[in-house]
Amino acid sequence: MIPWDKLHGATTHFPIALLLFSTLCDFVSVTFKKLPFARGLRLVSFYGLAVAALGSLGAVVSGIALAKGDLWGRGYLGWHHRFVWPAFGLLVALAVWRLVVGCEMSRVGTRVYLILMLLASGFVAAAGYFGGEILLSGSGVP
Amino acid sequence: MTPLEIKGAVAAVVTSVVILVATFTAGGIYRNHRGGETELGGKPLVAEDLAAKGRGFFLRSCAQCHGRDADGGEDAPSLLNLQISGAHMTLVIQSGIKGEMPSFSKKYDAQDTAAIVAYLKGVNKSGVKPPGTHL
Numbered sequence: 001m002i003p004w005d006k007l008h009g010a011t012t013h014f015p016i017a018l019l020l021f022s023t024l025c026d027f028v029s030v031t032f033k034k035l036p037f038a039r040g041l042r043l044v045s046f047y048g049l050a051v052a053a054l055g056s057l058g059a060v061v062s063g064i065a066l067a068k069g070d071l072w073g074r075g076y077l078g079w080h081h082r083f084v085w086p087a088f089g090l091l092v093a094l095a096v097w098r099l100v101v102g103c104e105m106s107r108v109g110t111r112v113y114l115i116l117m118l119l120a121s122g123f124v125a126a127a128g129y130f131g132g133e134i135l136l137s138g139s140g141v142p
Numbered sequence: 143m144t145p146l147e148i149k150g151a152v153a154a155v156v157t158s159v160v161i162l163v164a165t166f167t168a169g170g171i172y173r174n175h176r177g178g179e180t181e182l183g184g185k186p187l188v189a190e191d192l193a194a195k196g197r198g199f200f201l202r203s204c205a206q207c208h209g210r211d212a213d214g215g216e217d218a219p220s221l222l223n224l225q226i227s228g229a230h231m232t233l234v235i236q237s238g239i240k241g242e243m244p245s246f247s248k249k250y251d252a253q254d255t256a257a258i259v260a261y262l263k264g265v266n267k268s269g270v271k272p273p274g275t276h277l
Contacts, residue, residue: 060165069173071166085162093158100150109147136229 004066011062015055016128019091022048023117030110042103053095056088080130087123090116189260196261199254203246212265218243224266231259 025045029038063084067073072081094116105113143151201210207218214220224231235255238245250258 064165064169064172068176069169069171071169071173088165089158089162092161093154096157097147097150097154100153101147106144106147109143112143136227 002065004062008059008062008066011055011058012128012131015052015059015091016124018048018052018055019117019124020121022046022052023114023121026114026117030114039103046098046103049091049095049098053091056091060084060088076130076133080127080134083123083127083130087120087127090120090123094120192257192260193264194261195254196257196259199250199258200261203249204258207243212262221262222265224262228259228263231262232256235259 022045025041025048029035029041029045032038064071067077070077071085072078094113097113101109200208200212204212204221207215208221209215209218212221214222226234232252232255234243235250235258236245236247246255
């Protein structure tokens with residue numbers, strides 16, 4: 001019997017942390033673009049986002065197994081999923097876009113990208129919050 | 143936006159949609175594969191069994207004070223409109239309330255307590271009693 005609850009716990013936190021850190025690095029590099037390490041921060045955010053997207057695949061697979069294939073659910077699980085799926089879709093899309101474009105983004109491209117990164121971070125944070133509520137409420141999944 | 147960014151955006155949207163569709167398809171197949179473990183309503187038997195088991199524990203240890211239908215007794219309040227989380231219920235069952243309610247930590251382990259909490263959550267959902275409740 002595979003301990004999906006432990007695997008899900010082990011695989012979710014890295015993508016969450018990496019996405020939030022990547023967003024932070026992007027914002028700092030854009031806000032302080034004249035700093036000597038601004039370009040370095042953009043590289044860090046790029047690799048952070050790529051690893052977060054790859055890691056999210058493991059988190060999603062273990063989550064689906066843990067919820068026994070229930071992709072929506074009710075209560076906290078339902079709220080968790082309402083935020084997880086948009087976050088997952090956005091994370092993959094943003095990672096692919098960065099892979100294609102690299103660090104050379106136009107001004108408009110950068111703005112759109114940062115807004116979407118902020119949105120993805122919000123979705124991921126909310127999904128993580130409701131994931132924690134599932135545990136703390138003692139209700140388990142499902 | 144540059145042509146490369148537009149090309150990247152198209153690739154991003156296509157990849158994201160393909161991965162989401164694949165995920166939902168795989169999830170659906172996995173859910174159907176496990177269909178034998180659920181009843182016609184699609185609700186997992188595990189949750190129903192847990193609440194039914196909790197009902198048994200409740201009748202054995204809690205009903206004496208809180209009433210057979212958890213609607214309160216002479217010495218203890220009703221549990222039908224609880225505004226506390228499952229974690230809080232677990233804490234009260236395990237630790238008790240000084241001078242008012244005994245601790246049940248020695249009688250019920252974490253799994254048993256989760257069953258009682260599942261039952262109490264069931265009776266707290268708009269008065270609808272969970273499956274396994276026949277009284």
